Amino acid sequence: MSLPTSPYCTIGPFFPGEFADGCCDLTxxxxxxxxxxxxxxxxIVVEEGNRPIRNAIVxxxxxxxxxxxxHPLDPRSKEADPGFFGWGRARTDGEGSxxxxxxxxxxxxxxDGAKRCPHINLMVLAIGLTRRLVTTVFFGDGPASDPLxxxxxxxxxxxxxxxxxxxxxxxxxxLPVYRFDIVTRxxxxxxxxxx
Amino acid sequence: MKVxxxxxxxxxxxxxxxxxxxxxxxxxxxQALIRRPLTLSERTGPVALDRxxxxxxxxxxxxxPGGPRAIxxxxxxxxxxxxEDGVPLAGAVIxxxxxxxxxxxxxxxxxxxxxxxxxxxxxxxxxxxxxGQYKFLSIKPGAYxxxxxxxxxxxxxxxxxxxxxxxxxxxxxQIFFPGEPLNETDLLLNAVQDPEARDRLIFETTPTTVxxxxxxxxxxxxxxxxxxxxxxxx
Numbered sequence: 001m002s003l004p005t006s007p008y009c010t011i012g013p014f015f016p017g018e019f020a021d022g023c024c025d026l027t028x029x030x031x032x033x034x035x036x037x038x039x040x041x042x043x044i045v046v047e048e049g050n051r052p053i054r055n056a057i058v059x060x061x062x063x064x065x066x067x068x069x070x071h072p073l074d075p076r077s078k079e080a081d082p083g084f085f086g087w088g089r090a091r092t093d094g095e096g097s098x099x100x101x102x103x104x105x106x107x108x109x110x111x112d113g114a115k116r117c118p119h120i121n122l123m124v125l126a127i128g129l130t131r132r133l134v135t136t137v138f139f140g141d142g143p144a145s146d147p148l149x150x151x152x153x154x155x156x157x158x159x160x161x162x163x164x165x166x167x168x169x170x171x172x173x174x175l176p177v178y179r180f181d182i183v184t185r186x187x188x189x190x191x192x193x194x195x
Numbered sequence: 196m197k198v199x200x201x202x203x204x205x206x207x208x209x210x211x212x213x214x215x216x217x218x219x220x221x222x223x224x225x226q227a228l229i230r231r232p233l234t235l236s237e238r239t240g241p242v243a244l245d246r247x248x249x250x251x252x253x254x255x256x257x258x259x260p261g262g263p264r265a266i267x268x269x270x271x272x273x274x275x276x277x278x279e280d281g282v283p284l285a286g287a288v289i290x291x292x293x294x295x296x297x298x299x300x301x302x303x304x305x306x307x308x309x310x311x312x313x314x315x316x317x318x319x320x321x322x323x324x325x326x327g328q329y330k331f332l333s334i335k336p337g338a339y340x341x342x343x344x345x346x347x348x349x350x351x352x353x354x355x356x357x358x359x360x361x362x363x364x365x366x367x368x369q370i371f372f373p374g375e376p377l378n379e380t381d382l383l384l385n386a387v388q389d390p391e392a393r394d395r396l397i398f399e400t401t402p403t404t405v406x407x408x409x410x411x412x413x414x415x416x417x418x419x420x421x422x423x424x425x426x427x428x429x
């Protein structure tokens with residue numbers, strides 16, 4: 001038996017701010033502080049013509065600093081950081097800007113032994129998008145092979161999947177700032193994956 | 196057993212580009228979406244999200260339990276959340292947002308000149324039970340004009356955001372009410388070409404109750420992506 005999937009639809013213009021309040025900080029869970037280096041992940045979400053998208057919803061899902069997911073499918077889930085949940089949500093402001101406070105994700109090995117480079121899954125919801133847009137944010141200098149990165153052949157496009165460490169700026173409490181701008185459509189378009 | 200997540204079949208979905216819906220042309224990527232393998236990272240997702248997000252009382256029709264009820268048609272909404280195999284998804288967080296009876300959202304971007312209802316927030320967050328079931332009470336939302344358009348009125352609808360157990364079945368939609376004249380012209384509802392698929396965006400009516408409990412009941416089941424591999428038949 002296979003039931004047809006329900007149709008996706010846009011969030012429209014009125015996604016409630018209340019649903020994003022308090023969700024952009026991933027560094028505390030169940031009264032404990034997340035282990036590993038804390039970072040700020042920030043950027044703008046723009047559409048064609050580099051126009052900022054206001055009230056876009058950005059959601060992320062990532063492993064902890066040791067590369068462990070808080071999920072039963074992860075064979076190492078018992079070792080998951082008790083102070084880290086791994087999910088976050090942010091809403092863009094009038095300038096299209098979003099910000100997360102999270103931990104630098106750890107690398108991990110897949111079942112077949114391939115290495116997943118440190119990365120964060122990211123999705124965008126906004127008016128005008130009848131379905132979510134999904135991409136992956138990578139950290140590091142990008143020398144390594146990664147099963148998702150390797151799907152993006154063009155070096156220029158591949159580079160757009162990397163968060164850029166902004167050496168000039170420090171975030172709250174001096175945290176390192178990583179910048180990941182999301183161009184949903186345009187010249188420097190972010191690579192999005194078939195969902 | 197491994198769960199498979201295939202790309203959404205276009206037939207079951209809204210079109211990405213919709214005539215007279217300008218933002219669909221300025222926001223959807225120009226470049227082709229890239230096919231990727233699914234690893235642990237994509238197959239996992241936020242489970243037990245109720246540990247992170249506050250769950251609300253089942254009755255959205257009043258701000259506090261037992262408090263004054265919002266103006267409008269009192270409704271009950273029920274249904275089940277399951278995967279493509281029909282397996283119930285228990286513990287899934289469902290978020291609801293909707294306009295009040297006069298078609299007004301409590302939102303800084305809502306410019307429609309309709310009154311806010313002091314007894315209605317239009318927000319709800321629930322968790323599915325062991326059989327994937329959910330239920331909430333609310334007020335039937337009103338229609339409202341799309342201010343950027345010179346003709347488009349949105350028919351009454353309720354927004355659903357559902358967290359399945361995987362990043363691959365994170366799901367967001369809008370569900371419409373049956374028999375609404377504005378359904379015929381709504382750009383979003385009619386962006387689903389297949390009539391059967393379109394019906395999956397519309398509540399089913401179920402028997403109303405009169406007596407000790409009075410309510411108009413609407414039902415909508417959701418099928419989120421994900422199916423187990425069927426063993427080959429020899």
